Amino acid sequence: MKLRLMTYNVHRCVGTDRKLDVERVAEVIAAENADVVALQELDVRRARTRGVDQAHRLAELLKMRSHFHPAMTVEEELYGDAILTALPEKKVKADGLPLYPRIPGLEPRGAIWITVDVGGTPVQIINTHLGLVPQEQKRQAAALLGEQWMAHEDWKAPGILLGDFNASPYSATYRLLRTVLRDAQGRSASWTRTPTATFPSSFPFMRIDHVFLTKGLETVAVRSPYGSLARAASDHLPLVVDLEISPAGDPAGSATGDRPSGGAARA
Template identity: 55%
Template sequence: MDMDRKTDDAPDDARPIGPARLRVLTYNVRRCLGVDGRYAPERIAALVARTGADVVALQELDVNRLRSGGVDQALAIAGALRMAHHFHPAMRVVEELYGDAILTHLPMRLVKAGTLPGRHTKWQEPRGALWVEITVAGRPVQVINTHLGLMPGERIAQAAALLGREWLGNPACEGPAILLGDFNARPSSAAYRLLARSLQDVQLADGRRPRPTFPGRWPTLRIDHVFVRGGVDVADVRIVTEKEAPVASDHLPLCADLLIAPTVGTAVTDSGAARSGTVPAREVTV
């Protein structure tokens, strides 16, 4: 038998192919203020660059704030990484902004940015979430970056909102989805357990031994998480501890290699880019 001969007439682009690898990173950068007392967006950018992440979710960024020199930290880090970005200010003080961002070199489209339930008090700052759609090997992948509150009650309400129809429960959020960020929630917390009922914690996939991310120098708490669903598999997970990571912020970056199954009719070239038969990103109104 000629083993090289095709056994059917299906076109090459319709044949099953392997999943596309996507490296994501979540990192609370604490307004780029290191534990050494130095504001250094360039240090954060260099650290992120060394991880080779495709999608970067950052929390606690200052934009035009006097305390951090008036720098647009989201823009500065994205520029250094040569990535596009979307920033969502969870808090505004006149022209000074504070919030979260998603950066990537992949095709990206903003779907939604908004607030999460909670009160703005001395102890409870506003919280929000940022949802983008990225295209990986021709397949739309939903990515939501968030930073939950410090109080148990507000975290439960915020977790429930993220699972509801405004976010992950929205019909536009079908298929592969990634929820990541600083949840301020240990695995024993009610908010974490609520999310874990519907989503896979990448640090627990395939019997992995999870590791803490906070505080950076002597991590004891696991409060930064990456959750996935919709056929997203986990290839590898690591906490970034090398070089200046324990000094650059009070959190450590959490990095995950994910496998995204392609849609039928999508083929991937040697460079990882989709070719003929790709499924374009959907236009979604939320």
């Protein structure tokens, strides 16, 4: 069974040309025909983006359903992340992630977890957007590996953690996540190509948007659209990953198991 994913930081649907254009972002997403779309930096009812519920509007344009989690709330205005899909799905959890208390005023961060049904196989998917400070990133990554998220009894392989991690493959945050999960762009029997960068969209050389996998999933293809529309629509390019879901009982994927151990989450 195949599953196509996209993770995309849409920068409030404000492009590199400083134009607010939700429809343009929808056009970039639609061109890739993904089954599941994980979005970061969405505005909902915010004055700075004309009060539009961007999660709802994008889902409407793409004929998908959306689950939105506001990482930040200011009165009626919301800002956060969403997962869009047309597959059968249910939301499992949406919550905030820990901050780094030694640095006040950091932007709140969160994650959203849904289960999608892919041809009768439940697949767990968590979308997140981690902070900019390495110390907070590592706390947030550890929380995601912990008992409230991927060490929870409801988390069972196959599972996917994706989003904007603000962390390169050389970072401590990335290394922590790799103790439990496999980078979809990492070399494997099914994928041997050079990894694709997504930031900044005008000249992408940084790999901070990631898709991490448990066992039971194999990378078939990875790409990042680099046409003029995608370069203008946001400061990130989308990352699109095609996966093969292994039959039940097949240990393919080489990640460590159904759930992380508590020790890994405390690393």
